[in-house]
Amino acid sequence: xxxxxxxxxxxxxxxxxxxxxxxxxxxxxxxxxxxxxxxxxxxxxxxxxxxxxxxxxxxxxxxxxxxxxxxxxxxxxxxxxxxxxxxxxxxxxxxxxxxxxxxxxxxxxxxxxxxxxxxxxxxxxxxxxxxxxxxxxxxxxxxxxxxxxxxxxxxxxxxxxxxxxxxxxxxxxxxxxxxxxxx
Amino acid sequence: xxxxxxxxxxxxxxxxxxxxxxxxxxxxxxxxxxxxxxxxxxxxxxxxxxxxxxxxxxxxxxxxxxxxxxxxxxxxxxxxxxxxxxxxxxxxxxxxxxxxxxxxxxxxxxxxxxxxxxxxxxxxxxxxxxxxxxxxxxxxxxxxxxxxxxxxxxxxxxxxxxxxxxxxxxxxxxxxxxxxxxxxxxxxxxxxxxx
Numbered sequence: 199x200x201x202x203x204x205x206x207x208x209x210x211x212x213x214x215x216x217x218x219x220x221x222x223x224x225x226x227x228x229x230x231x232x233x234x235x236x237x238x239x240x241x242x243x244x245x246x247x248x249x250x251x252x253x254x255x256x257x258x259x260x261x262x263x264x265x266x267x268x269x270x271x272x273x274x275x276x277x278x279x280x281x282x283x284x285x286x287x288x289x290x291x292x293x294x295x296x297x298x299x300x301x302x303x304x305x306x307x308x309x310x311x312x313x314x315x316x317x318x319x320x321x322x323x324x325x326x327x328x329x330x331x332x333x334x335x336x337x338x339x340x341x342x343x344x345x346x347x348x349x350x351x352x353x354x355x356x357x358x359x360x361x362x363x364x365x366x367x368x369x370x371x372x373x374x375x376x377x378x379x380x381x
Numbered sequence: 382x383x384x385x386x387x388x389x390x391x392x393x394x395x396x397x398x399x400x401x402x403x404x405x406x407x408x409x410x411x412x413x414x415x416x417x418x419x420x421x422x423x424x425x426x427x428x429x430x431x432x433x434x435x436x437x438x439x440x441x442x443x444x445x446x447x448x449x450x451x452x453x454x455x456x457x458x459x460x461x462x463x464x465x466x467x468x469x470x471x472x473x474x475x476x477x478x479x480x481x482x483x484x485x486x487x488x489x490x491x492x493x494x495x496x497x498x499x500x501x502x503x504x505x506x507x508x509x510x511x512x513x514x515x516x517x518x519x520x521x522x523x524x525x526x527x528x529x530x531x532x533x534x535x536x537x538x539x540x541x542x543x544x545x546x547x548x549x550x551x552x553x554x555x556x557x558x559x560x561x562x563x564x565x566x567x568x569x570x571x572x573x574x575x576x
Contacts, residue, residue, distance in 0.1 A: 290500065337394070338490045372400070
């Protein structure tokens with residue numbers, strides 16, 4: 199307990215103390231204030247306190263979103279039981295037949311997380327639908343290389359060979375956009 | 382072919398930024414070599430009668446050639462924009478299977494037959510910057526002087542955060558509003574003793 203008092207944990211908990219929301223906006227500055235600043239500093243050094251300001255940060259985040267100054271966005275997308283961290287212009291190989299025809303444009307709806315350089319929006323576990331829009335194109339639908347599954351038991355004439363070629367889909371992520379303001 | 386399997390990255394599957402602006406089908410030319418009489422080409426012949434014209438019409442980017450060769454088993458030769466050639470034997474296959482193979486090569490990128498172990502590729506793997514041991518650490522930690530009479534500062538643990546949460550909810554006005562009806566009932570029964 200004395201440790202906690204000394205630590206003077208400032209306002210880290212504030213974001214968690216508000217009513218449970220579907221989306222958690224986390225600015226990238228870490229606001230853990232620990233020990234009081236050292237008494238004697240050389241002239242060229244000064245202490246800059248990191249401020250929490252939850253509402254101010256939300257305003258800044260929304261400004262960036264509206265003016266489209268977020269920069270390159272990344273998102274974590276849930277697809278077929280797996281999660282992929284994704285930016286625009288990169289490739290994902292999904293070991294399944296998605297069902298979408300070749301060359302078609304897809305919207306990846308299950309977005310767990312979206313972020314830019316200055317902020318991240320974390321969903322619990324998903325972001326509200328329509329907040330972030332992740333668009334992709336189906337580039338390739340083909341078969342993987344042959345894989346052999348073999349069962350062999352010696353001296354018993356037991357040898358089962360199975361050749362499998364699984365279908366896969368290659369997606370190219372075109373765009374990631376945040377469409378609405380964040381509450 | 383299976384023993385000396387090369388490893389490639391999936392960036393090879395999408396050359397020339399395929400898909401960023403527009404999707405370009407990678408299958409350039411398809412040649413079906415078959416025999417007009419032999420039984421092994423029966424499925425191929427049926428496919429040619431029934432489905433190949435539709436395929437050619439639906440895929441204007443692909444050129445379809447038919448090459449009848451006597452006394453040889455049927456083969457599909459797929460040539461791609463990156464120069465790769467795939468030979469697929471259609472010996473004794475039915476027309477369904479043949480059309481299946483045509484679909485597969487239609488959607489293939491022409492990448493070399495290889496093991497592709499990594500299922501992601503990105504030109505921009507890091508946006509917020511790579512982690513190094515000093516990210517998320519206080520810059521003042523560079524000024525610490527040792528020996529220290531107390532331990533180094535640490536983030537609150539998950540248990541501590543939960544305790545804070547609980548305490549704040551208990552203390553704040555309308556803390557009970559956070560609970561659902563079922564939770565309230567359960568709390569009441571617990572208070573009274575489990576009866």
